[in-house]
Amino acid sequence: MSSPSRPTLADVASLAGVARSTASMVINGVEHARVAEDTRARVLAAVDQLGYRPNAAARGLRTQRTHLFGFVGDEIAASAYAGETITGAQDVAWAADHLLLIANTGRDPDVQRAAIDAMLDRQVDGLIIAAMSAREVDVEPLRLLSVPCVLLNCFGTQPLFPEIVPDDERGGFDAATLLLDAGHTRIAFINGSADKHAANARERGFLAAHAQRGLTHDPVLRAHGNWWPDGGYEHTQRLLALPDPPTAIFCANDRMAVGAYEALKELGLDVPGDVSVLGYDDMELAQHLRPALSTMALPHYEMGQWACRRLLLGAREHVRELLPCPPKLRDSIRTL
Amino acid sequence: MSSPSRPTLADVASLAGVARSTASMVINGVEHARVAEDTRARVLAAVDQLGYRPNAAARGLRTQRTHLFGFVGDEIAASAYAGETITGAQDVAWAADHLLLIANTGRDPDVQRAAIDAMLDRQVDGLIIAAMSAREVDVEPLRLLSVPCVLLNCFGTQPLFPEIVPDDERGGFDAATLLLDAGHTRIAFINGSADKHAANARERGFLAAHAQRGLTHDPVLRAHGNWWPDGGYEHTQRLLALPDPPTAIFCANDRMAVGAYEALKELGLDVPGDVSVLGYDDMELAQHLRPALSTMALPHYEMGQWACRRLLLGAREHVRELLPCPPKLRDSIRTL
DNA sequence: TCGATTCGCTGAATCGTTTCGGCAACCACC
DNA sequence: GGTGGTTGCCGAAACGATTCAGCGAATCGA
Numbered sequence: 253m254s255s256p257s258r259p260t261l262a263d264v265a266s267l268a269g270v271a272r273s274t275a276s277m278v279i280n281g282v283e284h285a286r287v288a289e290d291t292r293a294r295v296l297a298a299v300d301q302l303g304y305r306p307n308a309a310a311r312g313l314r315t316q317r318t319h320l321f322g323f324v325g326d327e328i329a330a331s332a333y334a335g336e337t338i339t340g341a342q343d344v345a346w347a348a349d350h351l352l353l354i355a356n357t358g359r360d361p362d363v364q365r366a367a368i369d370a371m372l373d374r375q376v377d378g379l380i381i382a383a384m385s386a387r388e389v390d391v392e393p394l395r396l397l398s399v400p401c402v403l404l405n406c407f408g409t410q411p412l413f414p415e416i417v418p419d420d421e422r423g424g425f426d427a428a429t430l431l432l433d434a435g436h437t438r439i440a441f442i443n444g445s446a447d448k449h450a451a452n453a454r455e456r457g458f459l460a461a462h463a464q465r466g467l468t469h470d471p472v473l474r475a476h477g478n479w480w481p482d483g484g485y486e487h488t489q490r491l492l493a494l495p496d497p498p499t500a501i502f503c504a505n506d507r508m509a510v511g512a513y514e515a516l517k518e519l520g521l522d523v524p525g526d527v528s529v530l531g532y533d534d535m536e537l538a539q540h541l542r543p544a545l546s547t548m549a550l551p552h553y554e555m556g557q558w559a560c561r562r563l564l565l566g567a568r569e570h571v572r573e574l575l576p577c578p579p580k581l582r583d584s585i586r587t588l
Numbered sequence: 589m590s591s592p593s594r595p596t597l598a599d600v601a602s603l604a605g606v607a608r609s610t611a612s613m614v615i616n617g618v619e620h621a622r623v624a625e626d627t628r629a630r631v632l633a634a635v636d637q638l639g640y641r642p643n644a645a646a647r648g649l650r651t652q653r654t655h656l657f658g659f660v661g662d663e664i665a666a667s668a669y670a671g672e673t674i675t676g677a678q679d680v681a682w683a684a685d686h687l688l689l690i691a692n693t694g695r696d697p698d699v700q701r702a703a704i705d706a707m708l709d710r711q712v713d714g715l716i717i718a719a720m721s722a723r724e725v726d727v728e729p730l731r732l733l734s735v736p737c738v739l740l741n742c743f744g745t746q747p748l749f750p751e752i753v754p755d756d757e758r759g760g761f762d763a764a765t766l767l768l769d770a771g772h773t774r775i776a777f778i779n780g781s782a783d784k785h786a787a788n789a790r791e792r793g794f795l796a797a798h799a800q801r802g803l804t805h806d807p808v809l810r811a812h813g814n815w816w817p818d819g820g821y822e823h824t825q826r827l828l829a830l831p832d833p834p835t836a837i838f839c840a841n842d843r844m845a846v847g848a849y850e851a852l853k854e855l856g857l858d859v860p861g862d863v864s865v866l867g868y869d870d871m872e873l874a875q876h877l878r879p880a881l882s883t884m885a886l887p888h889y890e891m892g893q894w895a896c897r898r899l900l901l902g903a904r905e906h907v908r909e910l911l912p913c914p915p916k917l918r919d920s921i922r923t924l
Numbered sequence: 925t926c927g928a929t930t931c932g933c934t935g936a937a938t939c940g941t942t943t944c945g946g947c948a949a950c951c952a953c954c
Numbered sequence: 955g956g957t958g959g960t961t962g963c964c965g966a967a968a969c970g971a972t973t974c975a976g977c978g979a980a981t982c983g984a
Binding site for chain 1: 940943944
Binding site for chain 1: 711
C-alpha cells in the first residue's frame with residue numbers, strides 16, 4: 253500500500269557511486285567545493301532518476317534555517333482583508349523559497365503566547381505579528397526572541413521591532429485634499445471612535461489639509477461614529493439638518509459610508525449630485541454600492557509583502573514603516 | 589547580542605543528572621517506561637527551570653510526524669471566505685496540536701505542483717487541496733502521495749480522496765422550500781452560468797422542491813446570469829416585465845441579488861413588500877444591504893474544520909462529504 | 925543462598941542532512 | 955627524488971530529538 257518511501261541523499265549517493273557529502277555539495281552547488289564535471293553529472297542524473305528532493309526537516313535541523321516564517325494574526329477570518337495580508341506575505345515568502353506557518357489567536361494573549369511558542373518550536377526563521385485593526389501589542393514577551401520579528405498593522409508597547417502600518421494621517425490628509433480639490437469647502441468628517449489610533453491619525457491629516465490651505469475646519473462638521481452603518485446613518489441625518497449643511501461627507505470607514513448612503517437616500521438626496529461621499533478601507537462592498545463608493549484603500553496586500561521582506565532582510569531594529577492608502581476614485585464624488 | 593540559545597534535551601538531562609533518554613521519556617510521558625517518582629520530578633524541575641521546549645524539527649525528523657498540515661489553496665485572498673475556511677482548518681488543527689502551512693497557487697497548476705512538493709519536502713502529515721469555487725481538480729499527480737489528502741470545495745478528476753463540498757443541491761431545495769412555504773408560487777431563479785457545478789446542483793434542488801409539491805416550475809422564470817450584479821440587474825428587469833411576474837426572486841449568489849435590488853428599486857418596487865429576494869453565499873455584504881438580504885450560507889468555516897478532521901483521522905479513501913448550506917433569514921423575504 | 929523477576933536507568937543507534945579536516949593521487953618544479 | 959601545491963573525494967562529526975536492547979541492583983520466592 254505505502255508507496256516506496258522518499259529517496260534519501262544516501263540513495264542518490266550510492267546510485268551515483270559517491271559519498272553522501274559529495275552528493276550534498278553537488279546538490280547544493282556549494283561554492284568552494286571542487287568536484288569533477290562527470291561526477292557532478294552522475295549525481296545530478298541520480299537525483300533526476302530517483303526524483304530525489306531533500307528533506308527540509310533534516311536540512312533545517314542541520315543548517316538551523318528552516319525557510320519557514322510564522323504569521324500570528326489575531327483574526328484571520330474576521331476581516332476579509334486578513335486574507336489579502338496573508339497573501340501578500342505568502343507571495344513574497346514563496347518567491348524567496350519560504351513557506352508560511354499560520355495561527356490565529358482570536359485576540360487571546362495566552363493563545364498568542366502559545367502560538368508564538370509553537371512557531372518557535374518549529375524553528376521558524378522569522379515571525380510576523382499581525383493585528384486586524386491597528387492597536388497596541390505587548391511586545392515585552394517577545395523581547396528575548398532570537399529570530400527576526402515584525403509587527404503588522406499594530407504598534408508595540410515598546411520600540412523593539414519594525415512596525416508596518418498604514419499611513420492613516422496621510423490618508424486623512426489626502427482624503428481632505430481630494431475633496432477640497434473637487435471644490436468642496438464644507439466637508440463633514442464622520443470619524444470612528446476616538447480610542448482607535450486610526451481615527452485620530454485620520455483626523456490629524458484631515459485637519460492638516462485644511463490648515464495647509466489656510467482653512468479652519470468647522471468643528472460642528474466633525475462627529476465620532478461607531479464604525480458601523482447606523483453610526484454613519486445617524487450622524488448624516490444630523491449633519492444634513494444643519495443650517496449650513498456639508499456638500500461632502502468623509503467617513504472614516506466604508507461601513508459608516510453605507511449608513512450615510514441610507515440616510516441620504518431617505519432624505520431624497522442624490523449621491524453625488526447633492527452630496528459627495530468618501531469612505532475609507534475599500535471593502536469589497538464599496539464597489540457594489542450605488543453609486544460605487546470612492547474610498548481610501550487600506551494597503552493590506554502591501555503590508556503583508558513588506559512584513560515578509562523585512563523578515564527576509566533579517567532586520568530587527570525598530571522602525572515605523574508607513575504605507576500609503578491610495579484613493580480609489582469611483583462614482584460617489586462630484587466636482588463642484 | 590544573541591540571547592542564550594534554546595536549551596536542548598541534553599541540557600535538561602545534565603541538569604537533572606539523568607541520561608537524555610530518561611529525560612525524553614519523562615517529557616513525553618511514555619506509557620510503558622517506568623521511572624522513579626523523584627527522578628521524574630527532577631527532570632520536570634529542570635525543564636521548568638530552563639524553560640525547555642522540544643525542538644519540533646528534530647523530533648519530527650526522528651518520529652516521522654511533524655504535526656504540520658499543508659493547506660494549498662488556489663486563492664487565499666480572492667474571496668473573503670478563504671479566510672474563513674483557513675480559520676476553520678486552523679482551529680481544528682490547533683486543537684489537535686498541529687499547525688498549518690499555507691500556500692496559494694493562483695490557479696496555476698505548475699505552482700500548485702510546486703507548492704505541494706514544497707509541503708511534502710517539509711514532511712507535512714497531511715494535505716488540504718482547496719479551491720475557492722467548486723471545480724474539478726486533477727488529482728492524478730497526487731496519486732502516489734504518501735500522506736493523507738483531502739479535497740476542499742472541489743472535485744477530483746478521479747475518486748481518490750475525500751471531498752468536502754457544500755450541498756448545493758440541498759441548498760437549492762431548501763431555498764425553494766423556504767420561499768414556497770412563505771406562500772410564493774411564482775418564484776424566479778436567476779442562476780449562475782451553467783458551466784459551474786454549483787449552478788446546476790442548485791437548480792436541480794430548486795426544481796426538486798417544486799416537483800415534490802406537484803408543482804412544475806415555469807421555465808420562463810429561470811435565467812442564467814453571470815454571477816455579477818449587472819446580470820442580476822438585467823434579468824430582474826426582464827422578469828418583472830413579464831405579464832405574470834414573480835413575487836420572489838432566488839439568486840444563485842449574493843452579488844446578483846445586489847443587482848436585483850437595484851433593478852427593483854429603479855422599478856419603484858419594494859423589497860420585500862412587492863418582491864421577496866433570496867441570495868446565496870452569505871457574503872458580508874448581505875447583512876449591510878437594505879433590507880438585509882436573506883441568503884443561503886456557504887459553510888466555509890465548517891468545510892475547513894471537516895477537512896482538517898479528516899486529515900487527523902488519516903483517512904484517504906474517497907468519500908464525498910456534503911455540508912449543508914443553512915438559510916440566514918433576514919429582512920428580504922415576505923410571507924404571503 | 926540462589927536463581928528469577930522486576931525496577932530504574934543508560935548507551936547507542938537512528939532520522940536525513942551539512943560541513944569540514946584530511947587523504948590519496950596527480951602534476952610541476954627544481 | 956624530494957618538495958609543494960592542486961584536485962577530487964571521503965569519513966566522521968554534528969544538528970536535537972526518540973527508541974530500544976540491555977545492564978546492574980534491588981526484590982522476591984523457595
